[in-house]
Amino acid sequence: MTETPALPALWPAPTADAAVRATVTVPGSKSVTNRALVLAALAAEPGWVRWPLRSRDSQLMADALRAMGVGIEETVSSSSAGSANGAVGGEAWRVIPAALHGPATVDVGNAGTVMRFLPPVATLADGDIRFDGDPRSYERPLGQVIDALRTLGARIDDDGRGALPLTVQGGGALEGGVVEIDATNSSQFVSALLLSAPRFNQGVEVRHVGTNLPSMPHIRMTVEMLRAAGAQVDTPEAGGEKNVWRVAPGAVLGRDLVVEPDLSNAQPFLAAALITGGTVTVPDWPRRTTQPGDALRRIFTEMGGSCELTDAGLVFTGTGKIHGIDVDLGEVGELTPGIAAVAALADSESVLRGVQHLRLHETDRLAALTKEINALGGDVTETADGLRIRPRPLHGGTFHTYDDHRMATAGAVIGLAVEGVMIENVATTAKTLPDFPKMWADMLSGDSASGAGA
Known part of the structure; x- marks a missing residue:
């Protein structure tokens, strides 16, 4: 950067x-960049994220995935893929998936996408992944994600705080299944579970049980990007139950993705x-x-x-x-x-x-x-x-x-x-x-x- x-x-x-x-x-887009990095890290083959945002939040995401074993090469590409400004080629990150492993420490900074999207990824790692961040990150809501992951079979040590810092005791896989979550405070709680769900043994069925669900466009973004990577996702918009999302287990495809402004x-x-x-x-x-x-x-x-x-x-x-x-x-x-x-x-x-x-x-x-x-x-x-x-x-x-x-x-x-x-x-x-x-x-x-x- x-x-x-x-x-x-x-x-x-x-x-x-x-x-x-x-x-x-x-x-x-930060939202697209960080989702693309997570999906590329979980894919079955290498992929490209072209014209990514280079900022503190996206660098924290890339560095966190690297700490868990993912290869991310920052390069200037000469590919024929169009760039975000219409040029050919340009800056790109090549993401090379690998067996996720610990021990590792992840610095989330104060990035909501990093602190919420990556604990589910860490459950798939072999070994302990510790998450820490800026002082403000300790105050931001994370308990719903922690509780949901435990319901799905994860082992997480947070000393009962329901917040950072915490350690995910990765077992190399997660059973998955049905989970209820109150995402009233952040749509990222739902996106966090959906992004890693294709790699869970049973996939996931996420049921939002709160009274309000903010920032629905971000959940739609997650769903569209999952589908583009080959995942099967059933959503309320597709005739499913209200506030219920289902992701089937399956392979995530490596993509060549151009990030929108x-x-x-x-x-x-x-x-x-x-x-x-x-x-x-x-x-x-x-x-x-x-x-x-x-x-x-x-x-x-x-x-x-x-x-x-x-x-x-x-x-x-x-x-x-x-x-x-x-x-x-x-x-x-x-x-x-x-x-x-x-x-x-x-x-x-x-x-x-x-x-x-x-x-x-x-x-x-x-x-x-x-x-x-x-x-x-x-x-x-x-x-x-x-x-x-x-x-x-x-x-x-x-x-x-x-x-x-x-x-x-x-x-x-x-x-x-x-x-x-x-x-x-x-x-x-x-x-x-x-x-x-x-x-x-x-x-x-x-x-x-x-x-x-x-």
Whole structure:
């Protein structure tokens, strides 16, 4: 991964002095990259992950799989496969499956996909796999995955915490079967079990028993990627029981997969066009996708912009007028910080609903957004399941990020229209969006902005 230049502890968020007009090439999707790495590691033959996201989260995933014995070669490929930006060849990771083994230690950082997707993989290893991570990772919900794996036959030592750190005592296989899980706090609980299920002796039948299931697009992404790798998956959408997913045991096929741009990471750049009355083009925006970020086309249009999918990509244009919105973000919760930032600059009140699960993300995003926007003069209140945002004149000040990449980009969005906003620890954006400060500066100068891995 390219070394990130040192950044100041307090980064002055640039203010836009004109309408933004830029093309921004967004790096590959973290969600697709990390799922692709897991499936490739479990496959029966080598595969390729082309134009992957190169960020802290994806590097943690790759390093964790390597620790368990998987070969991952980072290379520049000359294959005829198309890249994410339409070029031939380009950066790729060749994944060479191997017999998984321990002892090994996995650093999950604060990556939800790593801490949740890999314990099921570790049950298939021969030997102990220890999982540890950043202090915040100890606070993030994992107990449902631990309990579900035990039901399916796994041996896990977590000292009764239901959280990290923990050790999976891999036996080289897992029986699998039927399991109930409450995934109210994260759809990743379901995806974690489904991804490894083809390798379980009985496959798996996952039954969600909670009252709410957030971020359904991410589960659909998992299902589509499993099917593309040859797995047999029955889902509620295919006429199955509500909130029940079944994966049959079988081989996982090695694939040659091109990673889509990360549409959620396009959010701050589209927001810049909306706020400044400019135009931002994002190349290679897919016409069909399971990524939650695709909802930005609808949401930001309702807030005052317009967009068109063209051969050049998604062309988004703002008028400089921003309207409030009343919207349920339950399926696309990761978009909430950016939408809240735009809503704080709108001409009317916004209500963001269905995102109570954000209290358990990289930080408590609802509390953090409320505190930081209000510290700049805003009027944000938490509701039971989201935020109520009443626009007020904002002023400069320090915008804390809590080591949360989406808090950092939300602060940068506000800084476009408010002088004197200082982002604390903007370097945290490297979690999923390497080189963000340079991309932001390039966008504002009208240069073509391109992130690492794009």
